[in-house]
Amino acid sequence: MSFSGLGEVVMNTKVGPEHFLMRVYVPQLTKLAKPGRFVHIRCSSGMDPLLRRPISLHGIDYGKGTISLLYQVVGTGTRMLAEMSPGDGIDLMGPLGNGFTIPDGINKALVVGGGIGVAPLFPLVQSLKHYGIEQTVLLGARSAAFVIGREQLESLGVKVKIATDDGSFGYQGFVTGLAEDVIPAAKPDYFFACGPYPMLKGLISLTKGFGLSGQVSLEEYMGCGVGACLACVCKNRTGGGTEQPASAGGFEYKKVCTDGPVFEASEVILDD
Amino acid sequence: MTNPADNLTDRQAGSQGVNLSVNLGGLQMKNPVTTASGTFGFGPEYAPYVDLNRLGAITVKGTTLEPRKGNPTPRIAETPAGILNCIGLQNPGVDHFIREDLPYLRNYDTPVIVNIAGNSLDDYAEVTRRLSGAQGVSALEVNISCPNVKQGGMVFGTDCMMAAEVIRVVRENTTLPLIAKLSPNVTDIVEIAGRVAEAGADALALINTLLGMKIDIRSRKPFLGNIMGGLSGPAIRPVAVRMVWQAAQAVRLPILGMGGIMNAEDAIEFILAGATAVAVGTANFVNPAATMDIITGIQQYMRDNGITDINDLVGAAWK
Numbered sequence: 001m002s003f004s005g006l007g008e009v010v011m012n013t014k015v016g017p018e019h020f021l022m023r024v025y026v027p028q029l030t031k032l033a034k035p036g037r038f039v040h041i042r043c044s045s046g047m048d049p050l051l052r053r054p055i056s057l058h059g060i061d062y063g064k065g066t067i068s069l070l071y072q073v074v075g076t077g078t079r080m081l082a083e084m085s086p087g088d089g090i091d092l093m094g095p096l097g098n099g100f101t102i103p104d105g106i107n108k109a110l111v112v113g114g115g116i117g118v119a120p121l122f123p124l125v126q127s128l129k130h131y132g133i134e135q136t137v138l139l140g141a142r143s144a145a146f147v148i149g150r151e152q153l154e155s156l157g158v159k160v161k162i163a164t165d166d167g168s169f170g171y172q173g174f175v176t177g178l179a180e181d182v183i184p185a186a187k188p189d190y191f192f193a194c195g196p197y198p199m200l201k202g203l204i205s206l207t208k209g210f211g212l213s214g215q216v217s218l219e220e221y222m223g224c225g226v227g228a229c230l231a232c233v234c235k236n237r238t239g240g241g242t243e244q245p246a247s248a249g250g251f252e253y254k255k256v257c258t259d260g261p262v263f264e265a266s267e268v269i270l271d272d
Numbered sequence: 273m274t275n276p277a278d279n280l281t282d283r284q285a286g287s288q289g290v291n292l293s294v295n296l297g298g299l300q301m302k303n304p305v306t307t308a309s310g311t312f313g314f315g316p317e318y319a320p321y322v323d324l325n326r327l328g329a330i331t332v333k334g335t336t337l338e339p340r341k342g343n344p345t346p347r348i349a350e351t352p353a354g355i356l357n358c359i360g361l362q363n364p365g366v367d368h369f370i371r372e373d374l375p376y377l378r379n380y381d382t383p384v385i386v387n388i389a390g391n392s393l394d395d396y397a398e399v400t401r402r403l404s405g406a407q408g409v410s411a412l413e414v415n416i417s418c419p420n421v422k423q424g425g426m427v428f429g430t431d432c433m434m435a436a437e438v439i440r441v442v443r444e445n446t447t448l449p450l451i452a453k454l455s456p457n458v459t460d461i462v463e464i465a466g467r468v469a470e471a472g473a474d475a476l477a478l479i480n481t482l483l484g485m486k487i488d489i490r491s492r493k494p495f496l497g498n499i500m501g502g503l504s505g506p507a508i509r510p511v512a513v514r515m516v517w518q519a520a521q522a523v524r525l526p527i528l529g530m531g532g533i534m535n536a537e538d539a540i541e542f543i544l545a546g547a548t549a550v551a552v553g554t555a556n557f558v559n560p561a562a563t564m565d566i567i568t569g570i571q572q573y574m575r576d577n578g579i580t581d582i583n584d585l586v587g588a589a590w591k
Contacts, residue, residue, distance in 0.1 A: 228313030231348035
């Protein structure tokens with residue numbers, strides 16, 4: 001099941017140097033929403049930009065029939081989104097893709113977000129809290145100004161630690177470095193992550209060293225969003241996670257839009 | 273909410289008022305609208321948005337003898353009013369298609385056009401034989417024009433003799449309607465259209481994507497994983513209309529026109545240029561119900577202009 005049609009923008013506010021938070025009233029879509037799924041938005045009513053933009057669900061209010069989207073202005077499409085006002089109609093498809101699943105038996109989760117990758121982690125953090133799973137959230141950003149959502153996460157009562165590339169806030173360095181420091185003490189038994197590929201790649205390698213399994217949410221240039229065009233693919237290990245080098249042909253391309261965007265961390269092969 | 277009774281009235285007016293059905297080289301279609309190969313998966317992907325029974329035909333993703341992994345990413349780049357893609361014919365292979373995907377399509381009262389590609393003449397022959405024996409395949413669209421695979425694909429499509437040879441081999445192995453999908457990346461579309469017609473094609477499909485590329489000025493390297501890609505979308509429409517216009521007048525075969533069709537007006541433009549049917553591709557990504565809107569829009573255009581048979585519009589711009 002998936003909705004395609006118009007929602008109504010009820011809020012669109014600047015929340016960071018390049019970041020906006022939009023809330024959309026679209027009850028038919030909201031009722032199908034789950035953490036980790038995304039919506040595919042037509043930003044222009046004209047022909048440029050032509051393609052829709054996939055934006056992950058940042059907040060879901062089943063009662064009010066609204067979803068919220070936390071996005072960073074990175075190009076023409078997202079700039080057009082940022083210019084929308086309350087009352088405007090917005091053309092959306094969704095929710096699309098497979099979201100996060102919370103495995104049975106986990107007690108302590110490590111949640112890691114890098115850059116705008118924090119966006120889909122909020123509804124996940126709420127779900128984890130709902131199930132009574134203890135969690136440590138690590139956020140990585142370029143600098144203090146680019147740290148988004150710390151207060152909101154803390155207000156949910158979860159532990160948040162920050163890493164900034166320039167050291168202007170919290171740990172100085174990449175969030176993977178912070179994770180390396182945190183894991184031995186926090187002793188998580190599972191992890192969830194979303195962020196740029198180098199971060200995910202580092203984190204997958206790090207967590208493997210600790211024997212920790214988890215899920216990652218991927219991002220890729222996308223066409224249709226429904227699994228038809230095969231544009232947004234990622235390399236996936238074949239044969240149930242066995243170690244085969246990609247050069248030996250031990251991978252297949254899976255669709256980020258419909259097989260993901262959330263994958264088991266052990267399945268994905270991220271190139272440099 | 274639409275009143276079901278209104279809907280019924282609309283349908284009756286649609287079927288009684290105007291004739292939308294066309295014959296594309298032996299393939300009977302209830303209306304002239306199909307999907308462009310590679311933009312519609314194998315059908316179920318768009319079922320939540322499209323009534324597959326309303327389509328004139330469903331053209332599925334390019335199929336090869338063996339499974340293909342496809343090209344590295346990025347596989348898609350946006351350009352002004354267009355997209356470049358270099359998917360590289362990723363597909364599970366013809367046997368998998370027949371076993372896993374075709375049964376689903378048999379649930380619908382819509383003919384299925386299977387797009388086929390190969391590395392060699394033997395590949396084309398074998399894929400043709402396997403599909404010809406499969407229940408639920410209504411026509412073959414022979415891809416001699418994919419710009420994104422190293423062997424075959426466009427290599428066949430840009431060489432007149434090779435293109436004709438592929439069509440001849442497919443023809444020898446099937447009695448299904450055979451649609452030759454031509455590459456626009458040629459000096460003379462009319463010459464190649466003539467050759468594939470002589471070789472036994474029942475219809476022509478044009479155009480496939482235009483070869484293009486994009487360079488990332490930050491990395492100073494080609495953007496696409498396969499360096500070059502095929503340009504589609506409204507950006508290429510005038511080129512496609514021109515080629516349909518030329519081929520339709522030069523060759524006595526029905527044409528499946530495509531290239532940047534976004535709405536009914538665009539579709540009608542292709543029909544006036546000489547296309548008997550049209551395929552909707554990139555538009556599906558923008559508006560998942562584009563095909564439905566186009567069928568409705570063509571009907572409306574015909575009513576508004578007092579046209580009772582869509583066939584009267586085919587090539588009307590030059591007839």
